[in-house]
Amino acid sequence: MKVERKCKIVEKTRMGDAIYLTLEAGDMVRTSFKGPGQFVHIKCGDAQLLRRPISVCLCSEDEPGDLVSIVFEVRGEGTAWLAEREVGQELDVLGLAGNGFQLEADKRCLLVGGGIGIPPMLGCASYFDRSTAILGGRSADKIILTDRFEVCCDKVMVATDDGSLGHHGFVDALVRQELEQDKDYDYVLACGPKPMLRNVAKAAQEFGVKCLVSMEERMGCGVGACLVCACDMADGSRKHVCKNGPVFDAEEVDWNA
Amino acid sequence: MPDMKVNLAGMTMKNPIVVASGTFGFGREYNEFFDLGELGGICAKGLTLLPREGNPAPRIAETPMGILNSVGLQNPGVDAFIKEELPFLRQFDTKVIANISGNTPEEYGIMCDKLAAAGVDMIEVNISCPNVKAGGLAYGTRPDLAAEVTAMARKHAGSVPVMVKLSPNVTDITEIAKAVESAGADAVSLINTIRGMRIDVNTRRPVLKMNTGGMSGPAVLPVAVRMVWEVANAVKIPVLGMGGVAKGEDAAQLMLAGATAVAVGTSLFADPYAAIKVRDELAAIADRQGLASVRELTGGVKPW
Numbered sequence: 042m043k044v045e046r047k048c049k050i051v052e053k054t055r056m057g058d059a060i061y062l063t064l065e066a067g068d069m070v071r072t073s074f075k076g077p078g079q080f081v082h083i084k085c086g087d088a089q090l091l092r093r094p095i096s097v098c099l100c101s102e103d104e105p106g107d108l109v110s111i112v113f114e115v116r117g118e119g120t121a122w123l124a125e126r127e128v129g130q131e132l133d134v135l136g137l138a139g140n141g142f143q144l145e146a147d148k149r150c151l152l153v154g155g156g157i158g159i160p161p162m163l164g165c166a167s168y169f170d171r172s173t174a175i176l177g178g179r180s181a182d183k184i185i186l187t188d189r190f191e192v193c194c195d196k197v198m199v200a201t202d203d204g205s206l207g208h209h210g211f212v213d214a215l216v217r218q219e220l221e222q223d224k225d226y227d228y229v230l231a232c233g234p235k236p237m238l239r240n241v242a243k244a245a246q247e248f249g250v251k252c253l254v255s256m257e258e259r260m261g262c263g264v265g266a267c268l269v270c271a272c273d274m275a276d277g278s279r280k281h282v283c284k285n286g287p288v289f290d291a292e293e294v295d296w297n298a
Numbered sequence: 299m300p301d302m303k304v305n306l307a308g309m310t311m312k313n314p315i316v317v318a319s320g321t322f323g324f325g326r327e328y329n330e331f332f333d334l335g336e337l338g339g340i341c342a343k344g345l346t347l348l349p350r351e352g353n354p355a356p357r358i359a360e361t362p363m364g365i366l367n368s369v370g371l372q373n374p375g376v377d378a379f380i381k382e383e384l385p386f387l388r389q390f391d392t393k394v395i396a397n398i399s400g401n402t403p404e405e406y407g408i409m410c411d412k413l414a415a416a417g418v419d420m421i422e423v424n425i426s427c428p429n430v431k432a433g434g435l436a437y438g439t440r441p442d443l444a445a446e447v448t449a450m451a452r453k454h455a456g457s458v459p460v461m462v463k464l465s466p467n468v469t470d471i472t473e474i475a476k477a478v479e480s481a482g483a484d485a486v487s488l489i490n491t492i493r494g495m496r497i498d499v500n501t502r503r504p505v506l507k508m509n510t511g512g513m514s515g516p517a518v519l520p521v522a523v524r525m526v527w528e529v530a531n532a533v534k535i536p537v538l539g540m541g542g543v544a545k546g547e548d549a550a551q552l553m554l555a556g557a558t559a560v561a562v563g564t565s566l567f568a569d570p571y572a573a574i575k576v577r578d579e580l581a582a583i584a585d586r587q588g589l590a591s592v593r594e595l596t597g598g599v600k601p602w
Contacts, residue, residue: 043331258356261567262570269357269358298354
């Protein structure tokens, strides 16, 4: 049985414009973990009717309760409410929802995170062995959690649009460079804005490496009943980010939609 | 504890709470939260004769105490529903109400034939569908067309009761209600969503890809209560009331206005257990008022 439950905030940290929260979540991870890259659907006060879907950064089975961490930026009234919550307060959380990156932990992955798509990649970095991470953002202050990636990954590379940190340009240039040098990756996993995902998927395809992407869409129920979070598929069908995703095989997605 | 049983056009339900079409899929997702047998009935996701992929995203926008949606009747088609979803829904001790939309009166007839043969408890006829034969005018906004579709559905539904879902996007909803009653409708359900629009002031783009959509949620409750009251006073057939129900008091308002039963929809998105909570709160209200049956609420408003 799925449940919606109260989760206590046990940690709150600011990372530039982003906020990192760790929640104590009962047996949520034990009962609903499918793979890194799932999301939680959070009620953001009484003034907002809809819950807000936020990707899980890290999660683990723990005592007295499983731990789930999320990272988000304030984008509207819902996340503004969420940003004002403090340690000790409770949130109404539905999860873990969605399918995540469901691969065996021994797969060697090239992880690509862009902007607020960086945190879910940390969950992948800690789950998969011997990963390489490529982190991208508009500028140096958008590149977060680098120290944590360095602990989990064999190699970490950074790209910024303005050149203020690492490679000056987009992440797909680094993806091509890495796939050219190292032919031993089983998968490219990516989370970030759609144009970035499209470019990363294209780079992976050029090198014949399978690519899984985490998609985003405005969501309603978060469980697959209301059908609002439609994602256009290459075969002309429409799947749903909350139930069929958020992780899709890049080849399934209609990148021209 | 008051008696919660109600009878909607010959269909006896264990309680007056059903879930609204389009907010509950075919029940599989919410069955992971609670036993579907807790509900009086389930209005299944709207069906069309052939499968539909629906509209492009974004399909949802939040509004003050409400939402706009433009899903566009995405569904696997009536045949897939009968083969794959109906047997699942039939496992539960609850009433199954199929919801149908057609492009022509003939399509409504064919779907009713199929559903009556498959054995559903009720057919809800959606007459506010986007693509219709009569020059794009929705069936739900013209009494003669609404009556034509109703008559066709009634003719093909056999012994299955036919409930017509009314659009609030009309000048006088009682006109449509009377037209479908005359054409043989066994019940009416209302309100469907109210057409609305939201614009992102920075991009100057409508939030919905289809520009406009249907509004639901707590913000529409007073409109629903008013329309249920008007319709209940205009027709003799029973009314399934819906629109913004989030708590027991909301359901009680719709029943006092004249509804026999009440649907919960958008509130499920905020709280997966909303329908169960509404049922329990409604029972508590009836109990507190010393009613032997929740049925005593129906039409009990005392207008000034």
